[in-house]
Amino acid sequence: MFLMPVYVMVVNSLKPLDEIRSGNLMSLPLTWTLEPWRTAWSTAQIGVQPTGLKPYFINSFLLVVPSVVISTLIGALNGYILTQYRFRGAHLLFAAMLFSVFIPYQIVLIPMAKTLGVLGLAGTVKGLVFVNVVYGIGFTTLFFRNYYDAFPGELIRSARMDGAGFFGVWCRILLPNSTPIIVVTVIWQFTNIWNEFLFGASFSDYSSYPLTVALNNLVNSSTGVKEYNVHFAGAFIAALPTLVVYLMSGKYFVRGLMAGSVKG
Amino acid sequence: MRAGALPRLLISPSALLVLVCVYGFIAFTFYLSFTPSTLMPQYEWAGAVSYTRLLSLENWSVSLSNLQVFAGMYILCALALGLGLAILIDQKIRAESAFRSIFLYPMALSFIVTGTAWKWLLDPGVGLERTVHSLGWEGFSFSWIKDSDLAIYCVVIAAVWQTAGFVMAMFLAGLRGVDTEQINAARVDGAKAWQIYLRIVIPQLGPVFVSAFVILAHMAVKSYDLVIALTNGGPGRSTWLPSVFMYQYSFTRNEMAVGAASSVLMLLAIAAVVLPYLYSEMKKVKHGG
Numbered sequence: 001m002f003l004m005p006v007y008v009m010v011v012n013s014l015k016p017l018d019e020i021r022s023g024n025l026m027s028l029p030l031t032w033t034l035e036p037w038r039t040a041w042s043t044a045q046i047g048v049q050p051t052g053l054k055p056y057f058i059n060s061f062l063l064v065v066p067s068v069v070i071s072t073l074i075g076a077l078n079g080y081i082l083t084q085y086r087f088r089g090a091h092l093l094f095a096a097m098l099f100s101v102f103i104p105y106q107i108v109l110i111p112m113a114k115t116l117g118v119l120g121l122a123g124t125v126k127g128l129v130f131v132n133v134v135y136g137i138g139f140t141t142l143f144f145r146n147y148y149d150a151f152p153g154e155l156i157r158s159a160r161m162d163g164a165g166f167f168g169v170w171c172r173i174l175l176p177n178s179t180p181i182i183v184v185t186v187i188w189q190f191t192n193i194w195n196e197f198l199f200g201a202s203f204s205d206y207s208s209y210p211l212t213v214a215l216n217n218l219v220n221s222s223t224g225v226k227e228y229n230v231h232f233a234g235a236f237i238a239a240l241p242t243l244v245v246y247l248m249s250g251k252y253f254v255r256g257l258m259a260g261s262v263k264g
Numbered sequence: 265m266r267a268g269a270l271p272r273l274l275i276s277p278s279a280l281l282v283l284v285c286v287y288g289f290i291a292f293t294f295y296l297s298f299t300p301s302t303l304m305p306q307y308e309w310a311g312a313v314s315y316t317r318l319l320s321l322e323n324w325s326v327s328l329s330n331l332q333v334f335a336g337m338y339i340l341c342a343l344a345l346g347l348g349l350a351i352l353i354d355q356k357i358r359a360e361s362a363f364r365s366i367f368l369y370p371m372a373l374s375f376i377v378t379g380t381a382w383k384w385l386l387d388p389g390v391g392l393e394r395t396v397h398s399l400g401w402e403g404f405s406f407s408w409i410k411d412s413d414l415a416i417y418c419v420v421i422a423a424v425w426q427t428a429g430f431v432m433a434m435f436l437a438g439l440r441g442v443d444t445e446q447i448n449a450a451r452v453d454g455a456k457a458w459q460i461y462l463r464i465v466i467p468q469l470g471p472v473f474v475s476a477f478v479i480l481a482h483m484a485v486k487s488y489d490l491v492i493a494l495t496n497g498g499p500g501r502s503t504w505l506p507s508v509f510m511y512q513y514s515f516t517r518n519e520m521a522v523g524a525a526s527s528v529l530m531l532l533a534i535a536a537v538v539l540p541y542l543y544s545e546m547k548k549v550k551h552g553g
Binding site: 108191231 | 265266267268270271272274275278279281282283285286287288289290292293296305361365366367368369370371372373374375376377378380381382383384385390391392394395398399425429482485486488489492493496506507510511514515520523524526527528530531534538539542546
């Protein structure tokens with residue numbers, strides 16, 4: 001039951017179109033073909049040109065990699081400061097970041113569109129990186145704060161005795177011991193940003209669409225004959241990177257989800 | 265340690281970004297909802313006109329009642345299925361981790377992919393209905409997605425499929441933390457497995473229920489991608505949710521103030537659920553819990 005949708009996607013992406021129309025979705029292909037994959041990847045019509053999903057796949061990578069790196073670094077830094085240093089308003093700041101995780105993004109769409117316009121980032125991948133970093137700060141800070149909160153304080157105190165400064169403690173004590181939470185944060189941010197749709201649909205144009213938006217255009221706006229097999233192949237291409245990450249790091253992924261389930 | 269200049273300096277960009285891009289933007293949208301903005305933002309004060317207009321729009325009341333059906337069914341089914349799967353996996357079955365992976369993997373997919381896959385599965389012309397027909401059961405009918413009274417349940421099915429594994433993971437973590445002494449005592453007294461779950465285990469899962477409920481409820485209000493990919497709001501407007509309404513009115517119908525007003529109401533709905541929850545969690549943190 002749980003595997004059916006993916007089974008259906010894979011099986012039907014390997015069939016010629018008339019076999020889908022005459023047969024049923026559950027049966028294995030009579031003639032196996034990679035043509036739908038080729039079409040979805042490089043010739044399907046999405047924008048003005050029949051480019052396939054390839055340029056959008058690249059867009060998604062150009063979007064995801066910097067967004068994940070930047071937001072993870074910011075989260076690690078914030079988590080460090082919020083747990084090791086006391087200053088007025090720290091609690092309030094953390095609470096404000098925490099609540100930002102839950103806001104419906106509809107409430108920031110209009111002003112963000114205007115802001116990106118003013119900054120000259122409207123319709124660019126850079127603009128989307130900015131947006132995803134901003135709204136990722138809450139998640140990444142939460143992860144690192146909770147992790148560093150449970151970190152043995154003696155280690156940090158003794159490093160300070162030895163004269164380690166702000167960056168000394170961070171780079172030599174905290175970061176080398178942060179691998180589990182870094183992995184969790186990276187997986188979490190990677191899946192979230194790769195799968196993100198609303199910002200992509202609102203702030204990008206034909207040249208900067210992420211893959212989710214391109215896939216939706218392919219599936220929903222194609223005129224004429226519905227090429228189910230191409231759509232299935234496209235959907236699977238869009239799902240592949242996060243599935244690979246998930247399969248490679250299943251254990252961490254579960255832990256990441258648990259951390260995502262918020263313990264203040 | 266008290267923060268000197270450097271830590272303060274380093275955290276201030278984040279603080280500023282959150283302050284401006286979250287709270288500043290919320291304030292901006294809030295203000296917009298009291299202006300006569302249409303295609304472009306306008307800044308003169310118009311009072312609550314757009315709210316009265318919003319509440320009189322049939323598209324809005326349809327979106328709201330769809331959300332009620334969707335959120336209610338989605339939260340209920342995801343909780344029930346998640347708990348069921350967690351209890352199933354908790355039985356020390358063989359290949360536990362394989363099952364866990366199978367239940368969880370939909371979480372790795374985007375709602376657009378999920379929507380695309382289920383769109384064809386639920387389409388009577390190509391999907392399940394055709395498959396059952398070709399197996400010989402000609403009278404079988406499953407065309408909910410084409411039926412404006414039932415299409416919203418298709419969104420529920422796909423959404424539950426996507427998140428049930430996540431809820432399962434939360435419950436599983438909760439189950440593993442349950443006090444085993446009581447269970448052993450009950451077992452000695454000859455209690456049946458289902459009695460143990462009903463009387464001892466599930467009552468201890470209260471906090472997990474609350475967390476899962478808060479997360480599912482806020483996801484239900486935010487849901488947008490799945491509807492767009494699965495039904496695009498149709499047939500008619502039978503799967504419109506407030507999120508779809510907001511996008512339509514803000515960006516394609518040139519009624520920005522009404523769109524802004526609708527997003528303010530969405531935020532208030534989420535805040536009503538999330539703020540009390542966060543408040544109690546923060547209190548636990550302060551008291552070192």
